Amino acid sequence: MSSSQNMSSVLTRQLAQFKEIKVGGKQYLGRLTEGDRKALPLLVQVGKLVDEIYIRQRWSQNERLHQYIAGHRGADDPTTAPLPDKKERLLLGLRLFKGPWGLDEERFIDSILAKDGKTVEIEIKAEPPHNGHFYPDDMTMEEYQAWVATLTGQAKLDAESYYHVVKRDPATKKLYTVPYSVEYQDLLQPAAKLLEEAATLVSDASLRKFLQSRAKAFGSNDYTDSDVDWLRISAESTLEVTVGPYENYTDKLLSLRAAYEFYVHARDFDSSAILEKFSSRLQDIEDQLPIEDQYKAKDLFPPAIVAVNQLYSGGDVAVPMTAAYNLPNDEKPIAVAGSKLVIIKNVQEGKFEQVLRPIAEQVLEQDQLGLVAFESFFNHVLMHEVAHSNGPHFLVHDKKATVRSALEEYHSAMEEAKADIAGLWAIALLLKDGTLDPKPTAASYYATFLASAFRSIRFGITEAHGLGQCIQFEFLMEQGGFEYNATTDKFRVNLDKIEAAVTALTNKIMVLQGDGDKAAVKAFIQKYGKISPHVAKALARLEALGVPVDVYPRYSILEDGTF
Template sequence: MAKPTIEDAIGRIISRYAPVSLGADLINFTKNEKIAISKLVAAGKLIDRIYLRQKWKGNEALLDRLRNAKPQDKRSLLVFNLLKGPWDRVEGLVISDPPNLPARKPEGGGFYPENMTKEEFESWVGSLEPEQQAKAKGFYHVVKRKEPGGELHLSPYSDEYKDLLGEAAGLLKECSKLVEDESLSKFLRTRAEAFLNNEYLKSEIDWLNISKESRLEVTVGPYEVYTDELFSSKSAFEFYLHARDFEFSKVLEKFSNSLQEVENNLPVPPEYKNNNLKATPIVVVNQLYSAGDVAVPMTAAYNLPNDEEAIKRGGSKLVIIKNVQEGKYHNILEPIARSTIAENQLQHLSFDAFFTHILLHEVAHSNGPHYTIGPNPVTVRSRLQEYHSAIDEAKADITGLFAAAHLLKIGLLTAPSIQQFYVTYLASAFRSIRFGIKAAHGLGQCIQFNYILLQGGIIYDPITARFSVNFDTFATAVSNLTRDILILQGDGDKKRVKEFVDMYGEVRKEVKEALSKLEHEGIPVDIRPLYEIEKDVCL
């Protein structure tokens, strides 16, 4: 048998992501808004370059090499743009020219010196004044060396990416004069200022206050911390441009006030509950363009900001991306379910359950403790470090499922049924685990699956090699797991969290066999976007 080649790996990656056309009807947009859209896409391309630097210092040079190759290797270029770098979680290094590339992405990305150890960082932080310590552990500063082998120091994003942020800020200011909605205009202005002064709090609040009447929804800036695999501290730049779906947004408004109701009924002691949650605005959109920290798998929804101080002052906002969710459900989830779920339970598969659980997942990121319980509270993120992202994804998933059952019980939800929620969740578990347990979402889902399986909520039939929901025990398992994760977060004990992850974070034999079957059947792992707007003459 011939030895697998890099070309084989690239072919497998491309086949795993089904191309889906994404766009929206812009007939009601003004001429100036359409001009703004073209300028915003240009800003997004700058954000993309910033993120490439954040993921790995050699990314930009590698991309230039791929673009300038003669003849151009379009398949490698496509894969690089999908992955935002040369590494795939499953295949490993898939672009090996030049031959001295590291076998995997440095854990600290471009946020820290590649030869810096955790111990060196912690020792250095301990020597700093409190204000500098906060910056060193915070979202918006890169850690560098003054010279090779020299001492560590901080560089604010506004300096580190000045060449690109200055140009992006100029585009945002131009767009602020073109868009119709004044609240969106204000956000674009203050976010442009943040790019230049590295102070993001004001513009975070302005983003939360974008009017429900704005036809455009723009998310741009440093947000998620998944790229920082050392400490889950440094935020990566991302860009989303959406057209608002007013009809669906109105339908889902009822959920914005359910956050505290769910919190009050969480299965944890009172000290682990947050009694001052703010109602979460929910916006349903159709994606026009994305860039930056948007490597596959595609984001179907997000709940931002992540900055605990911004959340404390202004709450959070949930953005649900309808056309991306539709693409995932029809191209990925339905085929997975037909291959893995007991045939007598396929009747319960439901797009509405998939859509609503993603919504509740994002809302649930706000539930539970964000600071440790005790006399000297610190952020859960700072305590759990590299385990935080996976545990918080598991928290959001399972608490969202707990919320679905509770909201059905009190009548705030009347559909989908609990059977539809549970079976669709089970099918979606395979979708998430396929991303790989090195990814936060994949590891978080693996933890949930094993926990519920061991508590009898999931049944495996070795004869049919299919899985089913045990409706008699599933709800209890969901409640127990919600309790355990929230308490782990509130206690902030990293050692116990590691033990929990080690116990439940391995892919079981029967799951591996199911995943191999999906691969053999050629079922894609996720979708990849073909943005209609990039074909528009205005760009």
């Protein structure tokens, strides 16, 4: 491995941007039965297997790289080229980022050398591949599209499936598909057995049904029925388990192939009861959106809303840590049973205290600093996830074509921006009609959103959430909703203009999505998806002061004798 000081300094700088928080522990397990507790170590083993699957999905050489670092004895080992830093730091970097690229896709390992110190065994490019490991490394979008155009029937469905990889025949050079159940069977089969065993132990019948049907899906490659079972896990279940292929962010080529992830949470019943009231407003919010009726969805299923405290996670869970998720993304189970919003309260609390509050102190005008509140942050994350259900998911001129398929590589950033800004717009609506308590005020939500924008942009604008937030920030600045004070070198919300600016952006993004005009979306992203000099200066100040970008977990469940 190249041992340049540059690679070592990159890793040191990347790791310094994250602060460890303790996640999970006995304080969250009071309502678990003896069977639930016995199931936990089995579920953690599933999470570790899912982690191995995702490492494969991330990059074609990722598994080899992880195995090399894990098996390496350290920088003093004379039989191999020296490592750029201590083994533990490299392993931490790989655990947090799930590959050799950190925030903003900056590489912190450049190559693996053979024992002779000259031959490159694993070459690591400056940027992660857009193909992930869902497609051949050398396959282009043009080749993929030309190939799909030749297919019909089931072959075409498999080529455009969430749950098939595309491979190249070495002899004929032709593309073909392989189902996930075959591609990852060496890991899915033992994971399925563990899920079946855990199912015999958990106390809740609906959770048991999901674990059993998900185990079956690992072999059949048909995830619809088990997704529906996941959506129907009882509100009385003390454990919340999410496991399977869900998010599409790793597939930067098409935003199509699903990556495996795993979570096990303890249900927070008190917070869930408070949050549940929001799900009943989904269609009402849709009906009042600031868009023409042709862009509005009808007969929306209110998402189930669950508040939890995380115990363990694996797979597609690279930092920044997920604070909430709204799943599934597959339209088929959504059509049957809607979606489910999972709010991870203990992670959100860690982010607010360790990251957002210090950011606010550096970027907000002093007179608005007191407006920043955890409840405003918490409720906006909630509304962000609810708002993923709002707006057009199919094109207005072709109700069979999805927004995702039309926008392809631009879909993820636009969808995250939509959920953010539409969620903020919905909060103003719910404050006005009395659904939300008037404290915190609208001003608190806007000021907290402004500070949180810097938190998201710091993830890097090559990442969907960061790019989506950058687009919003620059648009709202242009509309006068946010302002920069050159004298204080800080930002503020213009409370006279912010509501109109948020409404305008909500309309703009949803119309672009519903029209499905990829060229127009590209132009929109190119215009607003750039960090302005004032923002760049503030980001540099945050980095110079050592304000963390995000948090990473230390799992108490592995340390404190929970099992």
